[in-house]
Structure formats: C-alpha cells, structure tokens
Amino acid sequence: MPLVNTKKMFEHAYKNGYAVGAFNVNNMEIVQGITEACKEANAPVILQVSKGARAYANHTYLVKLVEAAALECPNVPIALHLDHGPDFETCKSCIDGGFTSVMIDGSAHSFKDNIELTKKVVEYAHDRGVTVEGELGTLAGIEDEVSHAEGSYTRPEEVEEFVTKTGVDSLAIAIGTSHGAYKFKPEQCTVNENGILVPPPLRFDILEEVSKRLPNFPIVLHGSSSVPQEYVKMVNEFGGQMPNAIGVPEEQLREAAKLAVCKINIDSDIRLAMTATVRKFMVEHPDKFDPREYLKPARATIKDIVKHKLINVLGCAGNGDKCL
Numbered sequence: 517m518p519l520v521n522t523k524k525m526f527e528h529a530y531k532n533g534y535a536v537g538a539f540n541v542n543n544m545e546i547v548q549g550i551t552e553a554c555k556e557a558n559a560p561v562i563l564q565v566s567k568g569a570r571a572y573a574n575h576t577y578l579v580k581l582v583e584a585a586a587l588e589c590p591n592v593p594i595a596l597h598l599d600h601g602p603d604f605e606t607c608k609s610c611i612d613g614g615f616t617s618v619m620i621d622g623s624a625h626s627f628k629d630n631i632e633l634t635k636k637v638v639e640y641a642h643d644r645g646v647t648v649e650g651e652l653g654t655l656a657g658i659e660d661e662v663s664h665a666e667g668s669y670t671r672p673e674e675v676e677e678f679v680t681k682t683g684v685d686s687l688a689i690a691i692g693t694s695h696g697a698y699k700f701k702p703e704q705c706t707v708n709e710n711g712i713l714v715p716p717p718l719r720f721d722i723l724e725e726v727s728k729r730l731p732n733f734p735i736v737l738h739g740s741s742s743v744p745q746e747y748v749k750m751v752n753e754f755g756g757q758m759p760n761a762i763g764v765p766e767e768q769l770r771e772a773a774k775l776a777v778c779k780i781n782i783d784s785d786i787r788l789a790m791t792a793t794v795r796k797f798m799v800e801h802p803d804k805f806d807p808r809e810y811l812k813p814a815r816a817t818i819k820d821i822v823k824h825k826l827i828n829v830l831g832c833a834g835n836g837d838k839c840l
C-alpha cells in the first residue's frame with residue numbers, strides 16, 4: 517500500500533488504548549529490522565527521519581528505502597515522518613519530497629512565534645494531505661540543532677490555544693522524558709529491592725490535564741527509549757563505556773499508551789541494540805571483515821527489540837490491518 521499519513525492510525529490508537537511506534541531510520545538495516553518486525557506483528561508504524569539523518573544518508577536514499585519497505589511489507593501501514601523539523605523550509609522540502617507527516621519543532625521559540633510557525637507549516641501540509649505534529653514544552657538532551665540545555669514541562673493551560681490556533685494533528689508534550697541514553701542521573705533515582713535504579717516517575721498529572729483539555733486528541737511522547745540494561749551491559753562487556761545509561765521504564769510507557777499518547781518516539785534503544793550486537797561480533801570474530809556478517813545480526817537484534825516494543829510496550833501489535 518502507499519505510504520499513509522497519521523490521521524487514521526491515531527484515531528484507531530486513541531480509541532483502542534495503544535500507541536504507534538515512531539522509530540528513527542538512518543540506513544537500510546534499520547528500515548528492514550523495524551518493518552520486518554511490524555510485518556510479523558501486524559503493526560502500523562511511523563518511520564521518522566531527523567535533520568541529521570537527511571544530512572547523513574541523503575533525503576532521496578531514505579525516501580526510497582522507506583518506499584521499498586512499503587513494497588516488501590504491503591500490509592503494514594507506514595507513515596514517513598520528519599522528526600524535529602527545525603523550520604518551514606525543511607518541512608516544505610520533506611512535504612514536497614514524499615513525506616506523509618512532519619513535525620515542526622517550534623518549542624525553542626516563544627509561544628506566539630511557535631504558533632505562527634506551526635500554523636504556516638500546517639497550512640502548507642494540509643493542502644497536500646500531510647499531517648503535522650507540533651510541540652509545547654521542551655525536552656532536555658536533544659543532540660541536533662533544535663537543542664535545549666534544560667527541559668521544561670508543558671503548561672496544560674497553553675495547549676487548547678496552541679492546537680486551536682495552529683490546527684496541528686498531534687502534539688508532543690514534555691512530561692519528564694528526554695532524548696538520548698542518559699535520561700536520568702543515578703542520584704535522581706531510587707534503588708529497588710533488586711538493586712536496580714528506578715528513575716523518577718513521568719508527570720502523568722500533566723498528561724491527564726492536557727488530555728482533559730484536548731479530548732480525543734493524539735499526544736506524542738519523545739525521548740521514550742528505555743535503555744535496556746542487557747544491551748548497556750553488552751556494550752560495556754565488549755569494549756564500550758556507557759556508565760549510568762538510564763531510560764524510561766517500559767511499564768510507564770505502556771500506561772501512557774493506554775491514555776491519550778498515540779505516538780511514542782524511540783531511537784536510542786535501536787542505536788544501543790545495534791551497537792551492542794556489532795561490538796560483540798567484532799570481539800568474537802576479530803578475523804571477519806565483511807560488513808554483511810556483522811550487519812546481519814545487528815538487523816536481527818533491531819527486529820527483536822522492535823517486536824518486543826510493539827507487543828509489550830506500545831500495545832499496537834495486531835492492529836496493522838485495523839487502522840486503515
């Protein structure tokens with residue numbers, strides 16, 4: 517099937533208490549690992565491309581890789597989404613160049629300027645059947661150009677005006693998640709009975725207040741990698757150094773997905789799983805030099821971790837053929 521926008525996906529996700537996974541893609545193996553998992557789990561998916569991904573892999577290569585995945589997985593609803601669009605021109609270039617959804621991240625601007633910029637993108641996008649995600653509140657730790665040293669929670673009293681004035685289709689909010697593999701400092705965490713560090717809970721009170729003010733409106737969570745400790749351990753065991761990498765507990769994401777959260781962004785977990793697998797392979801096979809030999813297990817690991825997310829975290833498995 518052709519690439520789809522996010523409208524029907526989110527309507528179905530909202531009504532049925534799950535979230536669609538939005539996974540960042542940067543190369544062929546990542547696209548294949550994610551979409552193979554979705555095919556087997558009958559799940560809809562959002563493949564998202566950042567400004568950094570476009571700079572790395574080239575817009576056309578990424579669009580064609582995603583289109584190839586759509587041909588290979590004809591029953592999987594796939595949206596091709598711009599992640600953290602920094603300005604109107606980048607959004608326009610993606611809309612003109614085959615994307616079905618864009619995010620305009622105006623969160624570093626004033627409330628008024630964010631509205632103005634987001635509205636301009638929405639007008640251009642909607643005329644072309646493309647859906648738009650906006651953002652209110654800022655997340656700490658993002659590593660691309662729209663960077664904020666400190667995060668700040670979304671102010672629920674601003675959301676109705678923002679959504680009404682801009683016409684956005686979904687809204688990313690800040691409730692305590694952040695980008696990257698180091699989301700919390702050990703000193704912010706408590707230690708459970710098994711000696712595992714437990715981060716402070718997400719601000720579900722803000723999510724509830726936002727969803728009361730925006731009934732039936734899809735909410736997006738960025739920075740939602742859980743940083744599985746098995747992969748952190750593997751990286752460290754095979755020559756890496758990722759001390760104190762801590763993510764958002766999966767149970768909290770599952771709870772959010774049952775509420776108004778319809779899109780959950782995951783990038784770091786895929787990077788981590790891929791790197792851990794490649795590191796292990798390199799140490800165990802120092803004589804090998806064919807990239808296919810280490811990218812094959814890396815792709816299989818991506819498929820495994822994505823499948824786990826679809827079934828156990830997002831709750832979207834089994835809905836691919838129902839949300840069209």
Ligand code: G3H
Nearest residue numbers: 540566568569660695783
């Ligand atoms: O939100 C950020 C995503 O993880 C993309 O990261 O800008 O390094 O591609 P990137």
Ligand code: 13P
Nearest residue numbers: 696738739740741783784
């Ligand atoms: P993570 O770094 O937690 O994977 O977040 C990714 C993200 O929000 C992409 O927009």
Ligand code: ZN
Nearest residue numbers: 695738739781
């Ligand atoms: Zn993000």
